[in-house]
Amino acid sequence: MDVRQLRYFLAVVDHGGVHRAAEQLFVAQPSITQSIRRLESELGTKLFTRQSRGLVLSPSGAALVEPAREVVRALDVARETVAAVEGLRGGRLRIASMPSQVVSPLTGLVAAFAGRHPEVNVAVAAAARPDDVRDTLRRGAAEIGVVATAGHEAMADLERLPIESQSFVLVARDDAGLPPGDGALGVGELSGLRLVAGQPGTGMRRVADAIAAATDCRVAVEIEHREGLLPLVLSGVGVAVVTDAWSGLAEAVGLRVRRLDVRDRLEVALVWQRHRLSPAAAAFVALAGER
Secondary structure (H helix, E strand, C coil): CCHHHHHHHHHHHHHCCHHHHHHHHCCCHHHHHHHHHHHHHHHCCCCEEEECCEEEECHHHHHHHHHHHHHHHHHHHHHHHHHCCCCCCCCEEEEEECHHHHHHHHHHHHHHHHHHCCCCEEEEEECCCHHHHHHHHHHCCCCEEEEEECCCCCCCCCEEEEEEEECEEEEECHHHCCCCCCCCECHHHCCCCEEEECCCCCHHHHHHHHHHHHCCCEEEEECCCHHHHHHHHHCCCCEEEEEHHHHHHHHHCCCEEEEECCCCCEEEEEEECCCCCCHHHHHHHHHHHHC
16 A cells, blocks of 8 residues: 555545546546555455446445545655755645635735745635535645634634634625715614625625515625625625625725624634644744734
């Protein structure tokens, strides 16, 4: 058994088949197939069974997944630790972040990290919900996650470093019909608004749904791509509930920003699995802890 066999095995598991695994690894399908067969021969058991919907893990295959991840992860960390003996002069840091948290705090953290370690390549993957971040970490596709959860939503299986607390605001055009003034808006003050909302399961959507439930406002547009929220508001489709991290961007494009008088807040944190981090990931966590 060697690490390449385990990498190929995990690629088939994570990407749902040999074809997609080969595309992701940029290798020929027969190479992956032969590697899996050799691994099965060495272990004396089938790791996959073929069903109508494709390859499915056998009980033996399912039992191998987590040990295989641990072996691959440990070897990667060992290699990067040796390479970093004389300082972080290369390597790759992989981060999974919920979309709104890319605006803040991730942009500032990455900028500071790049200033200290300019030779490290930083790759940021999108994850829509906290569970998506957790899954990305579990699969080894990222070492560090950036999550935003309500205070009661614990991620007890992960190490956690709190970063910031975000409140909610309403962004709108001048002609949207918001109550006059610049103060915070109570939910009871909102009436007849068309809401542009993100997908269910997010903090912004939870607040938008609460507004719709308590008033005659309604969700007019639901969009998974959060980069489309401000353009839709600018086009006059409706108003949007976002976190205060979006305030600068919204004001820069000419939108009004009004704080919402709601109890909900998002607690933003870095999370990672309970194992030794690579030098680049450990440096990123240390930098975040200084802020």
